[in-house]
Amino acid sequence: MNGLNKGIGKVEVAVKWDPSPSGQAPTDLDLVAATYLAAEPSGNPDYVVHFDSRSPDGTITLNRDSKTGQGFGWDEVMTVELSRLDSRYARVVVGVAIQQRAGRKTFVNVHNSALRVREGYTVLAEDDFGGVLNSTAATVAEFVRDDSGEWSFRPGVHGYEEDPASFARVMGSLSES
Numbered sequence: 626m627n628g629l630n631k632g633i634g635k636v637e638v639a640v641k642w643d644p645s646p647s648g649q650a651p652t653d654l655d656l657v658a659a660t661y662l663a664a665e666p667s668g669n670p671d672y673v674v675h676f677d678s679r680s681p682d683g684t685i686t687l688n689r690d691s692k693t694g695q696g697f698g699w700d701e702v703m704t705v706e707l708s709r710l711d712s713r714y715a716r717v718v719v720g721v722a723i724q725q726r727a728g729r730k731t732f733v734n735v736h737n738s739a740l741r742v743r744e745g746y747t748v749l750a751e752d753d754f755g756g757v758l759n760s761t762a763a764t765v766a767e768f769v770r771d772d773s774g775e776w777s778f779r780p781g782v783h784g785y786e787e788d789p790a791s792f793a794r795v796m797g798s799l800s801e802s
Contacts, residue, residue, distance in 0.1 A: 634708035638743050638766055639699035640720050643736040650727030651693040653737055655789060656703045657722055659683050659797055663715035663770075666797075670683040671714070673793045674703070684709045685717075692724075699741070700731025707768055715770045720796045721754075722762040724787040732784075733758040740782070742766045750780040760784025762792040 638656060645652045660680070674685040684706040691700035694754035705717060721740070723730045732738065732754040742750040742765065750766065757763045767779040785792055 628664070632707075632771075633768060633778055634776070635704065636685060636742060636749070636766070636768070636778070638703045638705065639741045639743075640701045640721055641699045642694040642738040642740070644694045645736070652727075652730060653688075653692045653724035654701060654735065654738070655722050655724060656687060656695070656701045657703060657789070657793055657796065658717060658719045659700070659793060660710070660714050661716040661718070661797055662713055662720070664713075666716045668770075668797070670718075670797055671793070675789075675793065682711065694736075696768060705768070707770075712770075712774065716797070717768045718763040718764055718797050719766040719768075720785075720792060721786070722792045723729045724735065725761065725788050729761065730759055731759050732763070740765050742778070744778075751776050752782050754782060758780055758785030762784060762789065762796070764786050764796050780793055 627686045640654050654760050655676050660672055678687045686704050688704055689702040694700050703762050712724050726775050736786050740752040762785040764783045770776050
């Protein structure tokens with residue numbers, strides 16, 4: 626680390642939404658994180674963290690997982706400890722995928738959605754998916770390690786037309802919409 630700039634150390638990515646209206650299939654958003662090696666920062670992810678999983682070294686953890694959006698506060702919460710991530714990793718991309726079990730759903734079908742990315746009490750980004758309403762998945766945060774080893778945050782919500790499994794494979798490439 627150089628000077629007083631420590632870079633980003635530990636972030637929390639959180640998503641919330643309202644339950645589907647009565648009589649409609651539940652809406653299930655899933656946070657997904659993909660790690661990329663320095664040797665291949667835009668290729669295939671080295672590993673992916675999603676529901677029912679965590680990173681092999683414990684640096685990326687899904688703390689809360691909702692299948693319906695019911696409850697108070699943030700429905701899905703993921704912690705990414707960048708400062709503990711092995712030096713062979715140069716990039717982490719976090720996204721949100723809509724489960725497609727009950728037919729095609731896009732963000733326009735998700736009621737009162739919100740996204741927050743923060744480090745400690747500092748909010749780095751907030752969004753409502755309004756720019757990707759016709760997408761089934763979206764990347765929501767990108768973290769990149771520079772040559773000095775410091776992590777920086779690249780904000781932006783970029784939509785994809787992928788099912789959750791396909792999205793996990795392509796989310797590190799350029800977005801489609």
